[in-house]
Amino acid sequence: MIPWVQLDSAKTPDGAQELRLKRRGAEFSIMLGTNELMNSRLSGSEEALAKLSCQRVAGHRRPRVLIGGLGMGFTLRAALAELGNDASIVVAELVPAVVAWARGPMAEVFGGCLDDPRVTIRETDVGHLIRSEPAAWDAILLDVDNGPEGIVHKGNDALYSLAGLAAARAALKSGGVLAVWSQGPDAGFTRRLKQAGFTVEEVNTRANGKRGARHVIWIAVNGSRT
Template sequence: MIPWVQIDSAKTPDGAQELRLKRRGAEFSIMLGSNELMNSRLSGSEQALARLACERIAGRVEPKILIGGLGMGFTLRAALAELGDDAGVVVAELVTAVVAWARGPMAEMFVGCLDDPRVTIRAADVGQLIRSERATWDAILLDVDNGPEGIVHKANDALYGAAGLCAARVALKPGGVLAVWSQGPDAGFTRRLKQAGFAVEEIKTRANGKRGARHIIWLATNAR
């Protein structure tokens, strides 16, 4: 079997942990300690995050999408495939090394999508971008951790609490969608979404098409 080779590493924003980019043949993995955050062979649920959110806002003129977390670009590429030429997509990625990996060792995976004229990459905290806007986004897609708990960046916890969800609702246009990816269910998060005034769908999906681990996507619609 081909062994894994570490290509690069980067500190998490708080400096307490280390992200590691590894490669085995054509396969990539991003690790946090002993936890695999993402793998290039497993993209089904991240693609579903974008597809389902874009379906909910289909037909809007010049839609604006905010994606929290670049990762391996699964969500970004899926969103671009669903959106028209008039769309604008902002990707907030706090770990600048992840963007460098996308343009460097993983460039073939990204197939030039970072240079798509619809795309803007922001080296920023997605929570700060959300809090700075009002009725701006047609959809906000969050895939910044393994679910509604800050693992990579503890400040991400604020995205999923009552104040963070209220800020997201304010940042969305009427009928806009907050879509959140998670490795598993979280009844407390579903409850907080409803308490923040969202109409909530909780969708089960697979990590790799019809196979692989079961993941959860929340689609929370700003009904105002």
């Protein structure tokens, strides 16, 4: 069996933990401690995050989409495939090394999607972008942790709080969608979404098409489009 080789590492924003980029043949993995955050062979649920969200806003004129977390680009590529040429996508990535990995050792995985004219990469906290512009986004897609809890960056806890969800709803246009990826269910988070005023649907999906671990995607809609 081909052994894993560590290509690079980077501290999390609080400096308390370390992200590690590893490679085994053509396969890549990003680890946080002993937890694998993502693997280049498992893209199904991240792609579903984009497809489910973008399908909900397909009729919107000049849709603006905010993606929290670059990862391995699965969500970004799927969103680009779903959206037309009039769309714009901003990707917020808090760890600069992840962007460097996307343009460097994992460039083949990304397939040039960072150079798409519809895409803007912002090396910043997605929460800052959410709070900075009201009624600005047709869809906000969050895949910055393994679920509605700040694992990579404890500051992300604020994203999933009632106040954070209220801020996300304020940042969405009428009929806009907040979509959140998770490795598993969280009844408390579902309740908070409803308390924040969203219409909520929980979608179960697989890590790799019809196979792999079961993941959860929350599709939370901000009222009805007028």
